[in-house]
Amino acid sequence: MPSRLRFSPWPVVLLIGALTAYLSPQADWNRGGPFTPVPQAHSALPDAAVVPVPTALTPEARALFEKVRPASVQIEQLGQDGSGGLGSGFFISADGLLLTAYHVVDGARVIRVRTVSNQAFPARVVGFDNAADVALLKIDTRGRVPYLPLAQVTPRVGERVLAVGNSRGDFLQPRRGRLLALNAEAGRADFPEGTLEMSAPLAPGDSGGPILNPDGEAIGVVSYVRVDTQGQTLSSYAVPVTRNETLITELRGGLKRDVPAVGLYFDTAHDGISSPPGGVIGDVVRGSPAEKAGLVGLTRDQNDAVRGFGDIIVSVDGVRVRSADDAIFEIRRRKIGETVTLLVNRRGVQREVRLPLVAKGSLNFGQ
Incomplete structure (x- = not known):
């Protein structure tokens, strides 16, 4: 089994009976992707x-x-x-x-x-x-x-x-x-x-x-x-x-x-195919540090089809990341209460965002 699974070339991995959104750096996963609720x-x-x-x-x-x-x-x-x-x-x-x-x-x-x-x-x-x-x-x-x-x-x-x-x-x-x-x-x-x-x-x-x-x-x-x-x-x-x-x-x-979280849904379906490559944000949790920092996810039409990218995480505390899994791995190396710096790309424009890491259980997932 690969040390870092990439969804395009590898078989799907499924959390058995996982909840609707396991939204933390432990499991910031995409809506409508290869995971099932x-x-x-x-x-x-x-x-x-x-x-x-x-x-x-x-x-x-x-x-x-x-x-x-x-x-x-x-x-x-x-x-x-x-x-x-x-x-x-x-x-x-x-x-x-x-x-x-x-x-x-x-x-x-x-x-x-x-x-x-x-x-x-x-x-x-x-x-x-x-x-x-x-x-x-x-x-x-x-x-x-x-x-x-x-x-x-x-x-x-x-x-x-x-x-x-x-x-x-x-x-x-x-x-x-x-x-x-x-x-x-x-x-x-x-x-x-x-x-x-x-x-x-x-x-x-x-x-x-x-x-x-x-x-x-x-x-x-x-x-x-x-x-x-x-x-x-x-x-x-x-x-x-x-x-x-x-x-x-x-x-x-x-x-x-608990595990550290910033309140992100990652869109793993676009791992390796975004430009630039990185952790594609699918959505953010309401009231989370990610939302308060102004991070945004994919834009969708009335049929929930993806129309465009929002923010793509390209580095975490200066460490280059090329996928959602890379971003999750880097964030989870930190501790609750610490601050993490994300370099994000939004339609060609890059900016740094500093976010506090909070306990995953403190965020209102599913809302």
Whole structure:
């Protein structure tokens, strides 16, 4: 996988179940481009009692799936702008702590967790790490819930893995594959580094679900997939988790680690073909430092077709950038509270813009 993915020559990379706009230097991505938003929540959730368990599993895989399914959940979220979406997650303790991908709950006003027994619980965010794309949630329950043990050791390349998720309209169904690589490169500055690469055919809705080893231990949290131009999954990726991992301890302690943002949507569809080449701004977030500095995005007609470029970022603190990914990478190297200097080109005229870096969660995305 390339260290810096370019969308023109490379297959599309898709964040599974990503929210409508992951608008930060962690994921400033284009509207209407090769990324897809989270599927809208189903109008009626399936009754777990009538959802069949697939028969195309080996006896061993079927037994494992039936064992771990009760600890897996479907996650519904309602955003600040009223949009909704679905993701997956799994309990890691009997008192109702559960892991999911951060992008599943990023910007959510309401989070609801649904179990295989069709019980629904409100959930709150205990901690998160935006860059790692992992969040720890908590439901309040009087009883004990089934949970998955986290792996004690690093998984082995080549071993079979099982994912449980909610993609393709299914409710907590299995996907099988093999572990292809450890510590895989993200390929984009806005995806988590050091992920597990797998052959499991995952899709939107599986985000945040567990990746399990043959012993039924959770080895990862589903994050993103790489697909070809026809939308077929090439590889799936999960953030690794182990029992003694520092991140899990920090999340239990209430860690809320955000990423720096200026409030930009980047238009990656024009990477490498703009003049001059750079990070093409697709749009800006209302009330963000980018809007206050007067940055503008693409102009569009009444049918939302692109009519012309606005601002193109050509350098960040003096470092030349030639794509949205380059710009995101440079911005994310800074810290929240710092000031960044962007050199932007607007129809042949260049100017410098100084912007404060703020926490991504402080901006009103989706508005």
